Amino acid sequence: MSEIETITMSMREVDRVKVIEAVVDGRLMTWRAAERLGMSRRQVERLASRYRAEGAAGLVSKRRGKPSNHQLPEDTICRALALIHERYADFGPTLACEKLVECHGIGLAKETVRQLMIDAGLWVPQRDTLENRKLIGRYIEVWEYPDGRKEIRANGKLIASRAYDRLAEVDQGAIVEHKRLAHVLEISQAIQAERDNRRIGKAPSRAHRGAGVKTHERVPGTKKQRELTQADVEQVIVQMSSHKNMKSTAENPSDRSVQASDINAGALPDHMQSFDTTLLQPRKKRNRSPRNRDIST
Structure with missing residues (x-):
């Protein structure tokens, strides 16, 4: 008994097999099959010839499992990710895409940059909830307390939020x-x-908490x-x-005398080579004689 061959096909290819099979059996005209499949008559005839020679396996795409001809070069992907890691790690995909084009001449689509950042762990995709969409274009209040705590309110209700400070x-x-x-x-x-x-210029000063008045000019x-x-x-x-x-x-001042003894006079400038380096030698201890020394000895 011959081994059964397994074929992986998409739903589009399964529908194509049914139409081409009808063409081969003579139950459907070639031009009518071309209209159904959205291709030319010559392409339908080529598919019919492959079906007669190889069967249903002949209609499977030959490009399956192979890299795309339109994929980005590997060096471009590595360079873009390196720049995003180094300079734009806290940017969103849209702004990072604009900076790559303006500052580095790397033209990538916004969705391509988004996918690269998601794969690298630099961006977490978030879906808008129904509650968040209701707040689009609405008036939102920000309450700030003397102890630095902040609350965001809308329609008299407290909204769950998290503070994000780029200047931690x-x-x-x-x-x-x-x-x-x-x-x-x-x-x-x-x-x-x-x-x-400096934070954004529209934010109020925090002088009441000892932070001082905000300046609009950069500190030298x-x-x-x-x-x-x-x-x-x-x-x-x-x-x-x-x-x-x-x-x-x-x-440890004793270390200075030891380091001074290692000074090389040849490494000094010409006007200092005559400097007496013996003055920099560490002081030697005197050998004192014992008090009760025997004179006869």
């Missing part, structure tokens, strides 16, 4: 709570000191969050390392 800050409490990550959090705190922490020496690069992080790490070395040297 690491305070001393977080460093103390996570002692194992103290070094990393200290670096993050130092980078935040160089960041422009600060950068926006998207302008901070890996070079800024490395610079902060070097500065903190040198600061710790200077602090440890100040606490």
Whole structure:
């Protein structure tokens, strides 16, 4: 007994098999089958020839299981994902798509960027509920309390919400709570000191909570969050390392004399090579004789 062959077909291909079978049996004219399938008469004749030669398996698409001819190049996908990870991780798909075109010349469709961000875990698709759709175009109130708590209300009802702050800050409490990550959090705190922490200009000032009056100008020496690069992080790490070395040297002054003895005079400038390096040698201890020394010996 011959082994039964299994064929995977779509519903469209199953309907096509029925029509082509009727053409081969002479129960349906070629032009009528072309109208039903939405293709030309020559294409119907080619499908009929494949059906006579291979049977129903001849009508299955030959492209099934193979990559599409219109898929994006792998290097373009990797470059777009790298830029989104580095600079636009907190952007939505639409804004990230616009930035890729404007700043980097990468022309991708909005839905393509959305799918790439979903696959990379940078975007979580959300569906609008009936309650949310009812609030489109409606008046929404934002209540802010003196302790910093905020509530969103509509039609006199409290709406469940979650605060999202792109300029999150690491305070001393977080460093103390996570002692194992103290070094990393200290670096993050130092980078935040160089960041422009201005919020949107329409938000009111928080002077009653000691935050000070909001300024509309950037503080000199600060950068926006998207302008901070890996070079800024490395610079902060070097500065903190040198600061710790200077602090440890100040606490242990004996180490300075040992380090001074290792100075190479040839590495000094020409006008300082005549400097007497013997003055930098560590002080030697005197060999004191015992008080009750025997003179006869």
